[in-house]
Amino acid sequence: MYDGGKIIVGLIIGVGLLLFPFWYNAGKAAKAPDPVLTVKAKELKACVMEKSYMTTSHMQLLDKWRHEVVRSGERYYTAPDGKTYYKSLQVTCMDCHDNKSKFCDQCHDYMGVDPYCWDCHIEPKENN
Amino acid sequence: MLDKAIKGSQTYWGWIITLLVLIGIGFACYLYQWFEGLRITGMSRDVSWGFYIGQLTYFVGVAASGVMVVLPCYLHDYKAFGKITILGEFLAVPAIVMCLLFVMVDLGNLPRLMNVILYPNPTSILFWDMIVLNVYLFLNLIIGWNVLSAERKGIPYQKWIKVLIYISIPWAFSIHTVTAFLYAGLPGRHYWLTAIMAARFLSSAFCSGPALLILLCLIVKRFTNFDPGKEQIRTLGGIVAYAMIINVFFFFLEIFTAFYSQIPGHMNPIVYLFVGLDGYNKLAPWMWTAAFFAFVALILLIIPATRRRQDILAVACGAVIISTWIDKGFGLVLGGFIPNPFERVFEYWPTVPEVFISVGVWATGFFILTVLYKIVVSVKDEVAPS
């Protein structure tokens, strides 16, 4: 191979860099997410949508809400079960789920997701 | 042809490395701005655009260099320019890249840049500016690259390139007009609210762009085997002369309107720039320097004996660039914001990180310029009859 020495060295360095996340984190398995409902959330039993939808698509719902609230001025949401909610992450969602570090962050941290919502929308104060 | 850029002399590589270092420093400062916010610049609630947008405005003008060579060549059969249209086009490319980079470093929320495409607002001149600048960038890149490739192969370029060339001529005028429209339609900024803003942009573009092109041609002649040609440089000198005369004339038109009408809103920004208002006069020495260099440039350019000597022409071009850079890259933006809508003066001065970020953007532009010009001179060298 012409310039074989340089190519092989380059390949080793390149593949090494590519696989950096794997060998750097080797042996450190992250704890599975364990979101905990607050007492209030458990008592209410129902969220704005059913649990299966919220687990998979709460981001889509929030994205739709923020568009409707800010741009269309439509601030109230009627859930499939007939209840009306004020569309607000800070005021409505966090009213029940005010334990962000034990609820929202559990899955977000595990997945390495860092939603920028919290840059503006205020996290509820947790007393732990 | 890109491989031509990685083969060069020690001087060439020294220059490239210097530029890369400056780019690195600029990028580091930009990271600081990314995390801290734009508060690290000198901009304020009253002067909400500053050095970055001023530079954007200036380099849109430099991008005009292309059309001032292409227009005589293709519309008026001035074949002599055919030799250097590629240099004009390959100066326009890095100039537009610098414009786009200056917009990007100025944005408060760069990750949302795509919102301009996802949620366009056709009444916004920024939308149209984005379109015309990007199209002009691609026009010059495609035209330049294909014409140079054809020259290298010794064949005439494809016919569809000619269509693009003809489009690029009015398009070049459009980039200045649209950029001027950013300023000229805003009701609250008296320094900018003038019908001849676009005309001033065009006239200053047509002197600063070709002036820089002349200097680059002289540098190319000095450092490489490619000689752009005595006649070409002489004609370009004439173009710079006329454009500079019109540019200065337009400025005097502004002075007349402001000071003969005696309307405070029109006079105050000019008074601030040249004399100072309420004791604030940071910009005055700069504006008078610009005026001095404009005067020197005009003398050297108007007198044929001085204009026709390449070394003196180089000095005149330098004077044109300094003068137009201060006027357009600095004075124009600040004059719109000072005094503020409350007729108060809040001054602006770029901070050190802001300057380093700008230097990083300039270095990026000059890096692209160096690479492209290296390719051009290497190709010209290759096909030159030995």
Add this chain to the structure above:
Amino acid sequence: MAMDRRKFLKIAGLSAALGLGGKTALDLLTPGEVEASFEKAPLMQGKKWGMVVDMNKMTEEIMDKCIAACHNVHNVPDLGNPKEEIKWIWKETYEHTFPGQHHEYVAEQYHGRNFLLLCNHCTNPPCCRVCPTKATWKREDGVVMMDQHRCIGCRFCMAACPYGVRSFNWGDPRNAPKDRNPNFPPNMEYPTRSKGVVEKCNFCAERLAKGQLPACVEAADAIEKNALTFGDLDDANSEVRHLLHSHYTIRRKSELGTGPNVYYIV
């Protein structure tokens, strides 16, 4: 069919571009989903919101209370320096509020007198014209609204506004000096902003949706009724129209054609 490598690459590239572009075009062009259900607050329909500032009733105390109420309810930080300051409503002297109007022989009561300034929610707003993403736009009810989710921080609106009512978040508002902003943010029911977006008075759109008056009007009313009057300019029987009909009013820079909707009774 004879094909060379060049032709193959061209076709492959074109198909990829069409495939990707086609999907994107479909996403952009298909209409949004129909709403599950919503409830429009009654105050939002058929309105043209405006405000009248009665300078005969206005005092320094009222103005200070208005500013405090607004900045409190909206988590506007006090940054303490004119370079970065953010203000939705503030005081400015007569000479600087109406620079074209003042002269040497101004009545004593207006000489150096503070006026209350806020976004004029113009009928023909230049800021909305220039925003490249429609992050600021004029709603049907007259409010010139801000969408901080969409703002890219280009500050073109700040250049376009002839009244200097817009502020930019040069840094993170949550880093506001603690001595000037104890217990920031004061209102846990309203977001702060992040760095890099523009903000301004929004006529308390979130309060209007609940049938409440803007915070500044409510604060002023607690001290003196009708120092600030907020209402529907389209309703001939509204209090604001009544005031405009019976008093001479001036507006800031009305010759510019922006149609400001904040009127000052002098």
